[in-house]
Amino acid sequence: MAAGNHHRSIVWQIAEDYSHCEFLIRLPGYCPMPAFRDIIDVPLVVRRLHKYRKEVRKELGIGEDVKVVILNFGGQPAGWKLKEEYLPTGWLCLVCGASESQQLPPNFIKLAKNAYTPDIMAASDCMLGKIGYGTVSEALAYRLPFVFVRRDYFNEEPFLRNMLEYYQGGVEMIRRDLLTGHWRPYLERAMTLNPCYEGGTNGGEVAARILQDTAYGKNYTLDKLSGPRRLRDAIVLGYQLQRVPGRDLCIPDWYANAESELGLRTGSPTAVTAENNSLTDSYPQDFEILHGDFLGLSDTLSFLKSLAGLDALVDSPTKTGKHSIRERKAAAGLFNWEEDIFVARAPGRLDVMGGIADYSGSLVLQMPIREACHVAVQKIHPSKQRLWKHALARQQARGQGPTPVLQIVSYGSELSNRGPTFDMDLSDFLEGDEPITYEKARQYFARDPSQRWAAYVAGTVLVLMKELGICFENSISLLVSSAVPEGKGVSSSASVEVASMSAIAAAHGLNISPRELALLCQKVENHVVGAPCGVMDQMTSACGEANKLLAMVCQPAEVLGLVDIPGHIRVWGIDSGIRHSVGGADYGSVRIGAFMGREIVKSIASTLLSESRLANGSSPDESEEGGVELLEAEASLDYLCNLSPHRYEAMYAKMLPESILGESFVEKYTDHRDPVTTIDKTRNYGVRAAARHPIYENFRVKAFKALLTSATSDDQLNALGELLYQCHYSYGDCGLGSDGTNRLVQLVQEMQHSKASKSGEGTLYGAKITGGGSGGTVCVIGRNSLKSSEQILEIQRRYKAATGYLPILFEGSSPGAGKFGYLRIRRRSPPKQN
Numbered sequence: 001m002a003a004g005n006h007h008r009s010i011v012w013q014i015a016e017d018y019s020h021c022e023f024l025i026r027l028p029g030y031c032p033m034p035a036f037r038d039i040i041d042v043p044l045v046v047r048r049l050h051k052y053r054k055e056v057r058k059e060l061g062i063g064e065d066v067k068v069v070i071l072n073f074g075g076q077p078a079g080w081k082l083k084e085e086y087l088p089t090g091w092l093c094l095v096c097g098a099s100e101s102q103q104l105p106p107n108f109i110k111l112a113k114n115a116y117t118p119d120i121m122a123a124s125d126c127m128l129g130k131i132g133y134g135t136v137s138e139a140l141a142y143r144l145p146f147v148f149v150r151r152d153y154f155n156e157e158p159f160l161r162n163m164l165e166y167y168q169g170g171v172e173m174i175r176r177d178l179l180t181g182h183w184r185p186y187l188e189r190a191m192t193l194n195p196c197y198e199g200g201t202n203g204g205e206v207a208a209r210i211l212q213d214t215a216y217g218k219n220y221t222l223d224k225l226s227g228p229r230r231l232r233d234a235i236v237l238g239y240q241l242q243r244v245p246g247r248d249l250c251i252p253d254w255y256a257n258a259e260s261e262l263g264l265r266t267g268s269p270t271a272v273t274a275e276n277n278s279l280t281d282s283y284p285q286d287f288e289i290l291h292g293d294f295l296g297l298s299d300t301l302s303f304l305k306s307l308a309g310l311d312a313l314v315d316s317p318t319k320t321g322k323h324s325i326r327e328r329k330a331a332a333g334l335f336n337w338e339e340d341i342f343v344a345r346a347p348g349r350l351d352v353m354g355g356i357a358d359y360s361g362s363l364v365l366q367m368p369i370r371e372a373c374h375v376a377v378q379k380i381h382p383s384k385q386r387l388w389k390h391a392l393a394r395q396q397a398r399g400q401g402p403t404p405v406l407q408i409v410s411y412g413s414e415l416s417n418r419g420p421t422f423d424m425d426l427s428d429f430l431e432g433d434e435p436i437t438y439e440k441a442r443q444y445f446a447r448d449p450s451q452r453w454a455a456y457v458a459g460t461v462l463v464l465m466k467e468l469g470i471c472f473e474n475s476i477s478l479l480v481s482s483a484v485p486e487g488k489g490v491s492s493s494a495s496v497e498v499a500s501m502s503a504i505a506a507a508h509g510l511n512i513s514p515r516e517l518a519l520l521c522q523k524v525e526n527h528v529v530g531a532p533c534g535v536m537d538q539m540t541s542a543c544g545e546a547n548k549l550l551a552m553v554c555q556p557a558e559v560l561g562l563v564d565i566p567g568h569i570r571v572w573g574i575d576s577g578i579r580h581s582v583g584g585a586d587y588g589s590v591r592i593g594a595f596m597g598r599e600i601v602k603s604i605a606s607t608l609l610s611e612s613r614l615a616n617g618s619s620p621d622e623s624e625e626g627g628v629e630l631l632e633a634e635a636s637l638d639y640l641c642n643l644s645p646h647r648y649e650a651m652y653a654k655m656l657p658e659s660i661l662g663e664s665f666v667e668k669y670t671d672h673r674d675p676v677t678t679i680d681k682t683r684n685y686g687v688r689a690a691a692r693h694p695i696y697e698n699f700r701v702k703a704f705k706a707l708l709t710s711a712t713s714d715d716q717l718n719a720l721g722e723l724l725y726q727c728h729y730s731y732g733d734c735g736l737g738s739d740g741t742n743r744l745v746q747l748v749q750e751m752q753h754s755k756a757s758k759s760g761e762g763t764l765y766g767a768k769i770t771g772g773g774s775g776g777t778v779c780v781i782g783r784n785s786l787k788s789s790e791q792i793l794e795i796q797r798r799y800k801a802a803t804g805y806l807p808i809l810f811e812g813s814s815p816g817a818g819k820f821g822y823l824r825i826r827r828r829s830p831p832k833q834n
Contacts, residue, residue: 020230025207028199029136029163031156042207043200043567045134046141047118052790056123060109062092069147069187070094070120071108072129082108086181088188093128094120118142122786126190128173128183136160140169140197142786145190147171149178169195198568198712200784211235212296290340291824295815300345303374303481304825307341327420331409333386334477335378337827344502346495346817347372348484349540350573350810351770352779353701353727356587356736358534358554359674360594360694361639363701365551365563366536367571368544370812373482373495375457377503379474391423403427404475408457411481422454426461426472435465438527445528456493459528460501463520468510476504485808487579489769489776493529494537497521498817502542506822514818518542519557532588532676533772544816551705555639563705568712569720570784572792573810576740577803578775587772588677590690590734595672596665596679597691598640601652603669605634608651640691641698648695656688689733700727714762720781721752721766728768736773743802744778745769747795763788777810 023038027045054064062068071082071093084105087093091107096117098110111120118138121127126145129135133156139146146169151157164170171193173186200206215231286308294300310332335341347368354364382402387395391405404426413420428444429435436444441462445455457480464470478500484492498521505512512520518538525531525538535557544550548562565571609631630647637643643652663681665672672679679685700723707723710716728745731737748767764782771777782788792809800806 029160031159043203044137045203046201051119053123067091068124070124070127072096086183088184141201143195145193147186167197200567287825330421342377342507343823344499345820346498346541347814348490348495353704357694357697358536361555361641362698364536365549366540370814371483373499375499375503376479377507378477379507385475406476408478418453419450441528455529456496457500459524463523488575489771491537494541497524498541502817514542526676542817546813546815572780573777575777575808577805578740586774593685593687593690595674597687599669640694659684659686693730717765724766724768731769731773738775741769751791
């Protein structure tokens with residue numbers, strides 16, 4: 001206002017820049033901006049914490065019983081002297097931004113210039129400062145009472161004050177009282193507040209994703225191309241300016257990749273933006289994307305960079321370990337770099353609700369996780385394929401010319417005690433002109449334990465041959481790279497199957513819907529691998545969407561739609577470290593017990609139906625007729641989950657045996673009618689618990705789904721958590737629990753019922769074992785808040801202290817294979833052939 005005309009040129013430049021805006025990204029606490037028509041609302045922008053509250057206080061030498069206020073003004077009035085009597089007795093004040101020469105009383109502590117303010121805020125009991133957007137946002141996120149002083153000519157202040165008052169997080173201090181040290185009543189008032197902000201705190205990541213998509217021209221069709229170009233230039237310039245040695249930056253993964261890319265270049269930011277006018281051209285710079293969109297996924301970018309660097313890794317073997325050398329040398333010879341390569345991606349999944357009830361027809365709720373499997377495929381004419389020496393020798397020994405061969409390289413073999421490569425003649429899948437049986441395929445892959453993994457990948461080829469009649473006349477080269485940990489109960493096998501079949505289908509021009517592809521992949525696991533899994537894993541990997549739950553009725557695979565996870569709710573997966581396998585005896589025996597229970601229910605219903613008809617004669621009344629219809633439906637029951645809990649308890653619960661010998665069951669009922677399991681006549685099978693679980697689980701999942709859309713409240717979160725707990729203990733009744741998963745669930749309960757959680761608002765509300773049980777991962781549900789994340793990390797720490805194993809934490813989500821589609825890529829400059 002005082003500068004007048006001197007800055008008129010800057011004002012007009014700002015006006016010119018704003019004239020190019022297509023939409024507004026709006027944060028909570030906004031002031032009205034009626035000039036914008038298209039608006040996208042995002043959560044608060046909040047920096048992540050690096051340390052626990054206890055750790056910060058310990059470093060500062062402050063006990064937990066001491067009340068601490070952080071003085072955060074970003075600059076203090078000249079000549080202002082802080083005095084000891086400003087604080088209530090027993091309080092300490094942490095001072096940000098104090099000059100080196102400033103002398104402080106003993107109850108004031110001068111913070112280092114490089115102190116990370118969010119950690120200090122979270123370790124304090126309240127804050128004293130001036131209103132600013134970042135300060136208010138982080139005070140709300142950390143539930144920190146904020147004593148603030150008004151700012152003159154700060155137009156956003158009234159709206160930020162309203163937001164503080166709405167969430168019961170602010171106390172206004174008169175400027176005179178600040179300067180004269182009359183702090184006590186304000187600080188004491190602040191300690192009575194109970195800040196209640198429950199919204200999201202990842203606005204920075206959300207806004208970054210919007211900016212990225214806009215820069216790539218993905219989300220918005222802009223009439224003026226100058227917008228995306230300006231934005232791309234701004235991103236490049238911004239990250240060049242941030243490249244300060246030792247500076248701590250918490251930035252999204254895709255920006256981190258951008259920064260590492262830009263870090264390879266030298267010169268001024270201006271030169272960089274001039275040379276790289278389009279991020280699309282340089283991302284990924286080694287490949288031309290002829291079809292598809294990598295959706296800004298950092299793991300996909302890393303996979304493409306790994307593909308591009310295969311030849312360099314072979315030339316410099318000392319940079320990698322022994323196993324990595326073998327894998328990459330083999331992979332480097334897989335592809336003809338002058339031809340198209342097809343890339344598919346499929347994530348693992350976190351079983352939120354449903355689990356083993358899928359094979360009994362239950363509703364399930366599944367979330368695709370961030371970790372995924374990438375598969376690159378190329379079809380090559382047999383005469384042009386570079387064969388591995390043993391494969392070439394095999395063909396020469398048969399006196400054959402070039403014949404179609406399947407060659408597979410799998411990264412990560414050193415972690416799972418398996419061979420890094422697999423190859424076979426595609427004719428091995430044929431008997432005459434017909435595909436071999438699934439039984440023979442299982443025997444084929446079982447010959448060498450180190451090669452059994454190939455059944456998950458090569459099995460997709462056989463299933464396409466048998467189920468769709470596909471004839472593969474060319475060789476297939478295939479590279480598998482999975483970040484989904486094996487044996488953790490998060491569907492590493494399904495992600496490999498779905499990614500493999502997606503890539504093979506794309507390379508051969510097959511148009512397979514995500515649902516159909518998932519069903520085909522289930523056949524791979526059931527019939528080729530020999531694992532009796534349900535279909536929910538493959539369906540989630542193929543049909544899921546990021547940050548949503550896939551709702552599906554497994555009869556056999558009816559997708560009901562996607563369920564949004566409310567912003568105040570968050571879901572985690574914590575690995576127990578106990579290897580999980582759906583091929584294990586426990587899972588199979590429980591499945592057999594459930595199918596036995598279904599057959600016994602049908603038999604009981606048939607008997608009751610016959611007795612009812614005899615007793616009622618030819619003219620039953622209306623109520624009896626309704627009972628007859630129920631018995632008729634139960635006598636032909638396709639899925640146990642179609643039997644309601646009240647009907648089960650009323651008619652069948654007491655008549656089901658606790659367990660039954662396989663031989664006795666076969667003598668009385670002939671067969672359990674499950675095509676993927678076989679009854680061992682010498683074994684006892686639990687029936688009652690195995691049959692009861694899916695009936696009640698189906699009800700629990702329906703209740704869980706309904707609760708997600710109900711009003712936000714502690715009752716809602718408590719009910720959701722209780723459903724998880726009930727599911728967990730039902731698994732245990734079936735015999736599918738484990739010490740590790742039980743310990744994790746117990747740790748969640750300890751956190752939930754601790755004094756700290758009871759005194760404030762609860763954060764963690766429930767946990768359950770997932771997937772096939774007997775180990776694997778636990779799903780935890782809680783409030784989407786900073787305190788919840790701290791408690792999850794504390795559970796990790798306690799579990800490690802008790803077991804010596806630090807659990808893997810599954811956070812975040814990503815799109816399924818159907819949403820990702822496929823990439824058709826070609827190398828811009830083929831590597832030199834040695």
